[in-house]
Structures are given as structure tokens and as C-alpha cells.
Amino acid sequence: MSIFKKITLLFLSSLFLMIFIAFWVEKSNLKKNEVIQINNYITDAKVILSIFAKGENIKLQKKLSELGLQKVDKSSFLHKSSTVFRKSLTYGEIKVIKTNSKYYLYIKYLDNELIVYDKSQEDYINDLKITYLLLILDISLLIIIYLLVLKMIMPLKNISQTMKLFSSGDLSVRTDVKTGDEIGEVAESFNKMAEKLQKTIQSKEELLRDVGHELKTPIAKGKFAIEKLENSKNKEVLKKVLEELDSLTSDILQIKLLDEENLNRTKFKASTLIAEALSKLFINEDDLEIVIDDFEIDADLHYLSVALKNLVENGLKYSVKTPIVIEAKPEQITVISFGEKLDKDLEYYIQPFTRDSNNKHGYGLGLNIVKKIVDKHNFFLNYNHLNGYNFFTINLSQTYDNQNN
Structure with missing residues (x-):
């Protein structure tokens, strides 16, 4: 996973966590506020019911002011409200009604009906608005930080792409990153090294x-x-x-x-490849056996025939007895020769100027050239030794698993 994806994942995780915590805290606070408001209204209702019971309605307005309550017109909100608390009385009932995050006290006693609003709720509502505003600011700040971090590390993407081009063979490529920080120093060091x-x-x-x-x-x-x-x-x-x-x-x-040329890929038969490779050799027909299940190959005929020619040449040179065998079947071509197993792993012999101790001919470049050609095609070169025979296989599948053979 790239660093950009990791940072984006961290940002989204932080954003989700922040929103989740804010939602959970808000829900918890709203629930607590509702319980507090209901308890306060129950206390206020007892005072108001006492006034109704004594028939002292003239004192009601003064008492409401003392309690911080304000009369509300019933028709203005009941059609879009919900009841969160209700208690029936002998001569009436009390209810706590919620609408638009505000709580109202409804009292009915005999012929008296009253709806009041606790003005102290305004402080809580204002605090809630401030909380929402701070949450929006936090999210905005998080987004700004995310964008700034992306902008700061964006030059790394440029450097990475430049390095990939350089490693693929474009030695002239350089990065133009000049940030004046540690990333800029890395870019400058790369340019000097590349030069x-x-x-x-x-x-x-x-x-x-x-x-x-x-x-x-x-x-x-x-x-x-x-x-x-x-x-x-x-x-x-x-x-x-x-x-x-x-x-x-x-x-x-x-x-x-x-190292210099690009591949000239064409489609041709395996039989054509074998014929082209053998045309580069002077070989006795009795020294070679060909077993072929013909199939189509997409590759550079010239270079792939050179690779096969080198394998056949090595087989003829080091085989204890003839004939050697060229076996072609879909997705792979194998050169089989009788002889001792290689002293070391194949990786040793594909290095230039490396040979077995019993190798008296050549300079150890044949397999190196084969490996370069195979790699240039994104094919695979594999070696096995079984029952006294050496098997050198060019696997023509670009999804080949070398560990399975």
C-alpha cells in the first residue's frame, strides 16, 4: 500500500472516529438534558398545580416569572411535537412535550390549561450550537491538515516515478523536486547519484x-x-x-x-523458433532430437532464437552423450542433455564470466545472454536435474511461478 493510501486511510479513520464520538456525546448529552428538563418541569408543575388548587390564578404570572417560565400558545407547536413524559392526575394531567429540541410543560387541571417554556434551555441550546460549530471547525481543520500533508509528500511520488524510470533503463531522467526540506535533499541526492x-x-x-x-x-x-x-x-x-x-x-x-535495443515482438510458431535457432548452428542431425507440440509465441524471434541457440550449444558442448533433446510444448521450450548436475545454483551461472571447474570451453557468457533475453521478455529460465539429465527450460508465460518447477 502506498504512503498516499495510508495517509488517506488514516484521515478517513480519524474523520469517522471524530464524527462517531461527536454523535455519541451529543446523543448522551441530549438524553441527560431531557432527564434534567423532565425533573425540573415536574418540580415546577407541583408549584403551578398548588396555585390552581388554591384558586390563586392571579398569582400565576408572577410565579411563572420567578420560576423562569414563559407562557406558550398551544396552537403554535402541538401539531409537530412528541410527548416524552406524561402523568395523569385526579383532576387533570401533566405532560412534557418536545419539539425542535425544546421542551415544554403542559398542565391541565379542571378547566385550567397551561403550556409553559423554561427559558433556561436557551443556554443549553446555545452551547449545543457552539458544539456543532466547533465540530465543523475540527472537521475542516482535519481536512486542511490532510490536504497540506498530501501537498508536502506529493514530491515523493515524483521522486518514486523518476526512480522507476531510471531503474527501467532511462538513465537521463532526473527529478525536478526542489522543496527546500528533507524531501528536497533526497531528490538532490538522487540526481547526483543518477548523474x-x-x-x-x-x-x-x-x-x-x-x-x-x-x-x-x-x-x-x-x-x-x-x-x-x-x-x-x-x-x-x-x-x-x-x-x-x-x-x-x-x-x-x-x-x-x-541493453540498447527494444524488442521487436511478433507472433510465430515454436517450430519457426527452433528452425531459426538451429540455423545459427553447425550441427549433426544425429546429435539432436526434436519433440514438438507446436504452439504460437509472442516474442522477438531474433533474440529468443539466440537464447535457444545458446542453450542448445551448451547442451552439445557439455553433454556426456548425444542426442540432446529440444522439447517444445505450450508455454515452454526445454533443452535436455545427459550429464552431471551443476555444482552450484543456476543464479551463479547466469552471472557473466562464471563457469564450472570442469568447463574448459567458452567464457561463461552464454547463460548470461540467455537470462538477459528471457528477462527482457518477462519470461522465466528454470533448471532441473533428473535421472542424470539436465533440463533447461524457457517458460513463456509471464505469470509463471518459478517455485513450482
């Missing part, structure tokens, strides 16, 4: 390219000169050395091209 890495990588790439091209000419001249020599043991040794140097140079240039 140094770009120069280092470019210098290495230029060196590889120059060395590769420069070696091609003397190697070609050496091969031509060797052909002029008389047949001898030394001639064969020199020829083999130059062939290995030529292979090494080609591998170096191939790695360089892999």
Missing part, C-alpha cells in the same frame, strides 16, 4: 562497444593469416584460440545490443 551512475555506465558501455569492434578486425586478419599456414598442430591451436576470441567478442556485442 554519476549514468557517466559510469556510459563509459563502460562505450568501452565494451569499442573493444568489441576493435577486436573484430585483428581477429579476422588472424583467421585469414592462419589459413595461409601449412597444416600443423600449432595451426589448429591458433585457429581454436581465434575462434574463441571471435565468440567472446560476439557475445560482448550481443550483450551491448540487448
Whole structure:
């Protein structure tokens, strides 16, 4: 989960909790206020009923003023009110009526009928309005803080996107974040690091390219000169050395091209891929067996055929006996050869210039090139050893679980 989603989740949780607590407190206070108001009205009702019973109605208005009560016209609210308390008397009844958050006392005694309102409620209602206002201000402040925090960390998203572009191979990309705080320092440090890495990588790439091209000419001249020599043991040794140097140079240039070029994806059959790979090799038909359940592949034919060619070449080079087998079935192509299990994990051999102790040929770039091609396609390379056979499999599914094989 991204930091933006986490902050949004925290904000929504805080907002929900604040509203829930405010609602719960308000409901609790309203209930308490209702109980208090009912008890006060019951006390007031006893005083008013005493006046009615004595027939001292002339003193009623003065007593209402002393109690802080105000007469109310019945017709103004009873149609939209609710009764929260009711008590029947011998000669009448008393009720506490609620309407629009206000409480009224209704008294009926014989022919006397009275509705009064406790003016002290106004203080509570005003306090309630202030509470609502403070709640709105709190929520507004929380939203403002949330937006400010998002604005403060928004540059992190820019830096993250820039880093992803850089890691995907765009070495020229830089972040333009300049905030003057710790995030700005991170952005500046990244730009400096990216600049140094770009120069280092470019210098290495230029060196590889120059060395590769420069070696091609003397190697070609050496091969031509060797052909002029008389047949001898030394001639064969020199020829083999130059062939290995030529292979090494080609591998170096191939790695360089892999880093620079984009894939040219097309759709083709597995049989086409195998034919293309074998066309790059000089191989005796008796040394190879092909088992194919043809299917369609979406990939770069040139590069994927190079990867398969390297696996077949390794199989022929290190197999104890022939034939080696190319097995193609939907979503995977496997090269099977008879021989000892690799001394180390596959990860060791896909590093450049790494070989087994018994490897007397090549410079350890073949599997490295295979892995680069497979990774560039988002495919998978897997290795198993079973019953004396080595299985190198290119799995062509981009959702392949490598741990299951």
C-alpha cells in the first residue's frame, strides 16, 4: 500500500472516529438534558398545580416569572411535537412535550390549561450550537491538515516515478523536486547519484562497444593469416584460440545490443523458433532430437532464437552423450542433455564470466545472454536435474511461478 493510501486511510479513520464520538456525546448529552428538563418541569408543575388548587390564578404570572417560565400558545407547536413524559392526575394531567429540541410543560387541571417554556434551555441550546460549530471547525481543520500533508509528500511520488524510470533503463531522467526540506535533499541526492551512475555506465558501455569492434578486425586478419599456414598442430591451436576470441567478442556485442535495443515482438510458431535457432548452428542431425507440440509465441524471434541457440550449444558442448533433446510444448521450450548436475545454483551461472571447474570451453557468457533475453521478455529460465539429465527450460508465460518447477 502506498504512503498516499495510508495517509488517506488514516484521515478517513480519524474523520469517522471524530464524527462517531461527536454523535455519541451529543446523543448522551441530549438524553441527560431531557432527564434534567423532565425533573425540573415536574418540580415546577407541583408549584403551578398548588396555585390552581388554591384558586390563586392571579398569582400565576408572577410565579411563572420567578420560576423562569414563559407562557406558550398551544396552537403554535402541538401539531409537530412528541410527548416524552406524561402523568395523569385526579383532576387533570401533566405532560412534557418536545419539539425542535425544546421542551415544554403542559398542565391541565379542571378547566385550567397551561403550556409553559423554561427559558433556561436557551443556554443549553446555545452551547449545543457552539458544539456543532466547533465540530465543523475540527472537521475542516482535519481536512486542511490532510490536504497540506498530501501537498508536502506529493514530491515523493515524483521522486518514486523518476526512480522507476531510471531503474527501467532511462538513465537521463532526473527529478525536478526542489522543496527546500528533507524531501528536497533526497531528490538532490538522487540526481547526483543518477548523474554519476549514468557517466559510469556510459563509459563502460562505450568501452565494451569499442573493444568489441576493435577486436573484430585483428581477429579476422588472424583467421585469414592462419589459413595461409601449412597444416600443423600449432595451426589448429591458433585457429581454436581465434575462434574463441571471435565468440567472446560476439557475445560482448550481443550483450551491448540487448541493453540498447527494444524488442521487436511478433507472433510465430515454436517450430519457426527452433528452425531459426538451429540455423545459427553447425550441427549433426544425429546429435539432436526434436519433440514438438507446436504452439504460437509472442516474442522477438531474433533474440529468443539466440537464447535457444545458446542453450542448445551448451547442451552439445557439455553433454556426456548425444542426442540432446529440444522439447517444445505450450508455454515452454526445454533443452535436455545427459550429464552431471551443476555444482552450484543456476543464479551463479547466469552471472557473466562464471563457469564450472570442469568447463574448459567458452567464457561463461552464454547463460548470461540467455537470462538477459528471457528477462527482457518477462519470461522465466528454470533448471532441473533428473535421472542424470539436465533440463533447461524457457517458460513463456509471464505469470509463471518459478517455485513450482
